[in-house]
Amino acid sequence: MERRSFLKKAAFTGAVIGLSDNIVAATVNIRSSAKIKLRENDVVLFQGDSITDAGRDRKASTPNTSPMMGSGYVILAAGALLHQYADKRPTIYNKGISGNKVFQLNDRWDTDCINLKPNVLSILIGVNDFWHTKSSGYGGTAAVYEKDYRALLQRTVTALPGVQLIIGEPYAVKDVKAVDDSWFPAFDEYRAVARKLAVEFNAVFIPYQKVYEEARKHAPASYWTHDGVHASLAGAQLMARAWLQAFA
Amino acid sequence: MERRSFLKKAAFTGAVIGLSDNIVAATVNIRSSAKIKLRENDVVLFQGDSITDAGRDRKASTPNTSPMMGSGYVILAAGALLHQYADKRPTIYNKGISGNKVFQLNDRWDTDCINLKPNVLSILIGVNDFWHTKSSGYGGTAAVYEKDYRALLQRTVTALPGVQLIIGEPYAVKDVKAVDDSWFPAFDEYRAVARKLAVEFNAVFIPYQKVYEEARKHAPASYWTHDGVHASLAGAQLMARAWLQAFA
Numbered sequence: 001m002e003r004r005s006f007l008k009k010a011a012f013t014g015a016v017i018g019l020s021d022n023i024v025a026a027t028v029n030i031r032s033s034a035k036i037k038l039r040e041n042d043v044v045l046f047q048g049d050s051i052t053d054a055g056r057d058r059k060a061s062t063p064n065t066s067p068m069m070g071s072g073y074v075i076l077a078a079g080a081l082l083h084q085y086a087d088k089r090p091t092i093y094n095k096g097i098s099g100n101k102v103f104q105l106n107d108r109w110d111t112d113c114i115n116l117k118p119n120v121l122s123i124l125i126g127v128n129d130f131w132h133t134k135s136s137g138y139g140g141t142a143a144v145y146e147k148d149y150r151a152l153l154q155r156t157v158t159a160l161p162g163v164q165l166i167i168g169e170p171y172a173v174k175d176v177k178a179v180d181d182s183w184f185p186a187f188d189e190y191r192a193v194a195r196k197l198a199v200e201f202n203a204v205f206i207p208y209q210k211v212y213e214e215a216r217k218h219a220p221a222s223y224w225t226h227d228g229v230h231a232s233l234a235g236a237q238l239m240a241r242a243w244l245q246a247f248a
Numbered sequence: 249m250e251r252r253s254f255l256k257k258a259a260f261t262g263a264v265i266g267l268s269d270n271i272v273a274a275t276v277n278i279r280s281s282a283k284i285k286l287r288e289n290d291v292v293l294f295q296g297d298s299i300t301d302a303g304r305d306r307k308a309s310t311p312n313t314s315p316m317m318g319s320g321y322v323i324l325a326a327g328a329l330l331h332q333y334a335d336k337r338p339t340i341y342n343k344g345i346s347g348n349k350v351f352q353l354n355d356r357w358d359t360d361c362i363n364l365k366p367n368v369l370s371i372l373i374g375v376n377d378f379w380h381t382k383s384s385g386y387g388g389t390a391a392v393y394e395k396d397y398r399a400l401l402q403r404t405v406t407a408l409p410g411v412q413l414i415i416g417e418p419y420a421v422k423d424v425k426a427v428d429d430s431w432f433p434a435f436d437e438y439r440a441v442a443r444k445l446a447v448e449f450n451a452v453f454i455p456y457q458k459v460y461e462e463a464r465k466h467a468p469a470s471y472w473t474h475d476g477v478h479a480s481l482a483g484a485q486l487m488a489r490a491w492l493q494a495f496a
Contacts, residue, residue: 071314079485
């Protein structure tokens with residue numbers, strides 16, 4: 001296995017990571033100096049909503065085990081990380097909870113993030129901040145999402161100096177069930193907020209919207225997501241591959 | 249995505265596939281001409297015992313979905329296959345059942361194999377054929393395993409001419425819980441039977457025992473398997489990567 005130097009920390013500059021490697025040639029800007037360096041015994045935490053939760057057993061408390069990971073992109077990404085970085089003995093948690101919006105992450109952040117002391121924190125949140133304004137009468141806006149998300153990230157880097165951040169782009173795949181024309185361009189504002197915050201907080205940014213748009217050139221959108229929001233198994237792998245490109 | 253020619257069928261010669269690509273440099277004989285060619289709309293079926301079952305929802309009947317796959321090597325391998333071969337639209341089933349020995353596969357073979365008309369059939373069976381002689385008073389021997397397994401394979405290729413076979417080596421990782429010195433060399437006979445049958449039936453052979461032995465150079469055996477038989481999430485990825493090397 002390749003040995004890497006962990007002596008110098010990378011300078012993080014809000015890098016945009018390339019698309020899922022097998023499906024598409026990367027077309028977005030990759031700044032490899034800003035990729036995540038996984039170090040010995042690092043704690044990796046996945047946070048988010050149902051896409052991250054993916055039916056995990058919420059009573060499962062043991063990191064690195066399947067029941068904690070659910071059956072979405074997290075189990076696929078975690079499996080790959082545990083294998084590729086076996087020498088580093090990572091400790092991986094999934095604490096995504098279905099239905100969450102950004103303010104709900106904030107409500108449980110001490111227990112489900114800070115206290116776990118992650119060295120690498122991956123967040124994918126935002127689709128419900130928009131979707132629930134349509135489906136459940138939620139009163140938030142993109143501005144509220146931005147304000148709440150920035151406060152959450154500020155709280156995080158204050159409590160966890162040196163944490164390496166991964167921010168996933170909220171995505172919605174048009175013309176699949178739940179996602180119709182009425183989502184756009186309003187939903188694009190939420191995508192832009194996540195991207196802006198990734199730059200502000202020197203996070204690696206995973207452009208899931210583009211990942212899905214490229215993938216539908218190879219198979220219909222419904223092959224990758226059954227409702228436009230939640231990934232199929234094929235879509236979960238698509239996301240996992242894109243996510244893994246965050247690592248050097 | 250790379251386009252492959254599916255005009256000529258590969259000559260199968262009981263190839264031995266290399267070890268998990270990320271962990272080790274391949275050291276075993278790889279005959280790439282004998283690898284599996286996945287064709288448009290191929291049906292891929294995973295069969296086996298608890299290692300394959302891995303807690304899948306046995307009521308789940310929809311191929312290519314997470315509930316059917318469980319949380320072991322199958323979900324990781326299936327995700328990768330659905331992604332890598334999206335253009336081919338594979339249909340993937342998992343019908344592994346915990347506790348099965350080879351004669352129990354035979355009992356349910358019409359329903360859980362033949363009727364699904366797989367083009368690619370992956371079988372991992374044998375650890376219980378040995379283990380249950382120690383733990384449950386099962387009276388089988390390696391000779392019975394060989395006889396039953398050969399009959400099952402003969403029945404399969406008769407009913408499904410042209411099926412491409414993958415045979416996984418039964419493995420047991422010593423010094424982890426269930427697996428102690430008393431397993432060897434008796435258990436090695438079962439490994440040898442699987443390898444012999446792979447050659448007889450022109451199957452691709454996945455040498456899981458060697459995959460695990462190489463992996464323990466990178467992390468303790470208990471990192472890869474909690475009891476010496478069932479894979480951890482890291483071990484599941486190890487197996488999935490080795491399995492995926494069966495494909496051209």
